[in-house]
Amino acid sequence: xxxxxxxxxxxxxxxxxxxxxxxxxxxxxxxxxxxxxxxxxxxxxxxxxxxxxxxxxxxxxxxxxxxxxxxxxxxxxxxxxxxxxxxxxxxxxxxxxxxxxxxxxxxxxxxxxxxxxxxxxxxxxxxxxxxxxxxxxxxxxxxxxxxxxxxxxxxxxxxxxxxxxxxxxxxxxxxxxxxxxxxxxxxxxxxxxxxxxxxxxxxxxxxxxxxxxxxxxxxxxxxxxxxxxxxxxxxxxxxxxxxxxx
Ligand code: 6GU
Numbered sequence: 001x002x003x004x005x006x007x008x009x010x011x012x013x014x015x016x017x018x019x020x021x022x023x024x025x026x027x028x029x030x031x032x033x034x035x036x037x038x039x040x041x042x043x044x045x046x047x048x049x050x051x052x053x054x055x056x057x058x059x060x061x062x063x064x065x066x067x068x069x070x071x072x073x074x075x076x077x078x079x080x081x082x083x084x085x086x087x088x089x090x091x092x093x094x095x096x097x098x099x100x101x102x103x104x105x106x107x108x109x110x111x112x113x114x115x116x117x118x119x120x121x122x123x124x125x126x127x128x129x130x131x132x133x134x135x136x137x138x139x140x141x142x143x144x145x146x147x148x149x150x151x152x153x154x155x156x157x158x159x160x161x162x163x164x165x166x167x168x169x170x171x172x173x174x175x176x177x178x179x180x181x182x183x184x185x186x187x188x189x190x191x192x193x194x195x196x197x198x199x200x201x202x203x204x205x206x207x208x209x210x211x212x213x214x215x216x217x218x219x220x221x222x223x224x225x226x227x228x229x230x231x232x233x234x235x236x237x238x239x240x241x242x243x244x245x246x
Contacts, residue, residue: 001155002081002106003033005144006070008049008113010035012141022149025158033148038070050114059115067121071108081106083127084147085117086140090129093147095170097130101147102154109147111140174215174222177207208232213239 005013017023017033025031039047042065050060075081081104091097101107110117110126122129132143152158159165169176180191194206212232215222216239223236 001031001102001104001152003031003148003152004036004071004074004106004108005033005111005148006036006038006067006074006108007111007139007141007144008037008039009111009139009141010037013145016145017148021158021163022152025152025155028157030155030157031152034074036070036074038066041066041070041073053115061115062113062117062121064118064120064125067110067117068125071110071125075106075108079108079127081108083108083110083125085110085112085122085126085129086131086143086147087112087117087122087129088131088134088136090131092134093130093132093143093150095150098147098150098154101151107151109140109144111144113139172211173226174211175219177211177214209235212236216240217243 007013013033013035017026022031022033026033039049042048048063049066050062053059053061071079071083075083082101084101084107086109110121130143130147132146137143153163153165165171167176180195184191184196192206194202197203209232212223212226212228212235215226216236228236
């Protein structure tokens with residue numbers, strides 16, 4: 001997969017992509033990450049990328065010309081791939097977005113900055129807008145890196161068998177079950193007996209129940225769309241009685 005990032009601060013992305021799973025995927029040729037400085041696509045002496053907003057008011061606005069020229073020269077017009085604008089006004093990024101984007105041969109990410117971007121960038125250059133949550137970041141770079149990480153780990157071959165994404169929180173639509181490793185007894189806290197039992201069916205059932213109860217306690221919103229068996233619904237009813245009793 002080819003990933004193009006359009007940013008005024010390409011150096012911000014160098015460290016995070018040079019480590020761990022992403023760096024290994026790049027080294028193996030599963031992923032190429034291209035950082036594009038869109039200031040290089042200006043033609044005035046001062047390399048101007050922003051300007052005051054029409055109508056007055058504080059904050060600078062990213063001009064359309066450098067970003068249009070940068071993105072169009074790399075991915076074409078109309079674009080050959082999704083062009084994602086990272087902005088706090090976008091849809092909140094989720095595992096479903098990550099999955100969809102990971103199936104693309106290429107994606108382009110535009111990092112907004114300053115007070116915002118000219119509306120024509122949203123309307124006529126970006127094909128979608130994503131936010132990574134309801135808080136304010138100084139720019140889209142950290143958000144782009146979050147999106148790249150979540151997308152890249154779903155590209156076939158990027159994760160080894162040991163790291164398989166199948167049971168991660170959100171991969172299944174609910175939160176992950178509790179995890180334990182050695183020692184079986186640490187201070188006063190033993191590992192649950194069932195995990196030491198060798199009974200794979202009992203382990204699977206315990207994990208599913210723990211995952212559901214944890215999701216009920218922490219993120220009940222995720223259960224609204226979950227496909228549940230009758231037994232699983234019973235576990236949740238019992239859980240509700242326990243959490244919600246006066
Ligand atoms: Cl994508 N950009 C900025 N500037 N702030 C954010 C964000 C993006 N997502 C959450 N907060």
